[in-house]
Amino acid sequence: MSDIQKVGILGSGIMGSGLAEVAARAGYEVVVRSRSLTAANAMIASIDKGFAKAIERGKATEEERAAVLARITATDHLGAVADCDLVIESVVEDLAIKKALFAELEQIVKPSGILATNTSTLPVVEMAMVTQRPDKVVGIHFFNPAPMMKLVEVVRPITASDETVSAALAFAASCGKDGVEVKDRAGFIVNALLFPYLNNAVRMCEQGTASMETWRICEGRFEARVAPEDGCLELWREGERLPWRIQMADGARVGVREEKAWTRRRRRRRAAGASDAEAREASLATLCFTVESD
Numbered sequence: 001m002s003d004i005q006k007v008g009i010l011g012s013g014i015m016g017s018g019l020a021e022v023a024a025r026a027g028y029e030v031v032v033r034s035r036s037l038t039a040a041n042a043m044i045a046s047i048d049k050g051f052a053k054a055i056e057r058g059k060a061t062e063e064e065r066a067a068v069l070a071r072i073t074a075t076d077h078l079g080a081v082a083d084c085d086l087v088i089e090s091v092v093e094d095l096a097i098k099k100a101l102f103a104e105l106e107q108i109v110k111p112s113g114i115l116a117t118n119t120s121t122l123p124v125v126e127m128a129m130v131t132q133r134p135d136k137v138v139g140i141h142f143f144n145p146a147p148m149m150k151l152v153e154v155v156r157p158i159t160a161s162d163e164t165v166s167a168a169l170a171f172a173a174s175c176g177k178d179g180v181e182v183k184d185r186a187g188f189i190v191n192a193l194l195f196p197y198l199n200n201a202v203r204m205c206e207q208g209t210a211s212m213e214t215w216r217i218c219e220g221r222f223e224a225r226v227a228p229e230d231g232c233l234e235l236w237r238e239g240e241r242l243p244w245r246i247q248m249a250d251g252a253r254v255g256v257r258e259e260k261a262w263t264r265r266r267r268r269r270r271a272a273g274a275s276d277a278e279a280r281e282a283s284l285a286t287l288c289f290t291v292e293s294d
Contacts, residue, residue: 018146
């Protein structure tokens with residue numbers, strides 16, 4: 001776990017809850033801060049409830065449950081994260097709010113602490129520049145649901161040091177995730193791939209090229225694979241590679257994973273009883289996408 005021993009999580013929503021569980025399962029001491037203690041305690045209760053279901057299915061033990069919950073502390077006091085080695089914010093996706101939070105964290109978190117954002121699209125460098133430690137600010141973008149999704153985008157703003165990025169990648173790996181480094185550009189990897197295709201899908205529907213029913217039929221037939229020769233991301237459809245490739249930041253490789261982990265994830269999520277929203281989010285995080293009407 002390198003030099004990171006204690007992790008602060010800001011936000012007690014679905015993502016904050018998932019981050020807390022992931023870090024605690026990996027053996028880290030976790031402090032979860034919410035604006036109200038009631039919300040923070042409710043988050044811990046939701047983790048406990050998830051463990052109860054996992055125990056019923058034989059996927060976890062009472063000992064694991066007790067150990068994980070013992071590592072998580074809930075609070076409504078921001079000062080409680082002062083001695084954390086890593087603080088990850090997962091508050092509302094609003095740049096002004098995040099910048100104000102980072103400015104406040106600068107005054108609270110110990111100088112050696114790394115400040116991270118779980119944003120999926122916002123510029124990390126703008127959060128870094130409101131602190132006195134821009135070299136220790138990084139993006140660590142987990143996908144929802146964090147306990148299940150393997151991909152983590154580690155976003156390097158131009159201000160981040162190599163040590164900070166390496167620590168973020170090591171943290172992701174220690175949590176059992178596949179961390180990939182990406183430059184601080186709009187959409188990072190997943191959303192940069194996703195949005196153009198969704199926009200084109202909407203245009204095709206508007207122009208009458210394909211109906212919404214056609215898109216429903218096509219749902220789930222796109223996948224992303226890691227090219228073994230150079231580590232680029234490739235988009236495939238029903239066994240045929242499409243003419244788009246994504247090169248990782250600075251030529252870095254994506255960790256090669258079994259193709260079935262890409263292609264069957266959404267099917268497993270649905271078989272496990274995931275809601276439509278959860279299954280859709282899971283498909284996005286593996287670089288698959290769907291278009292559905294409201």
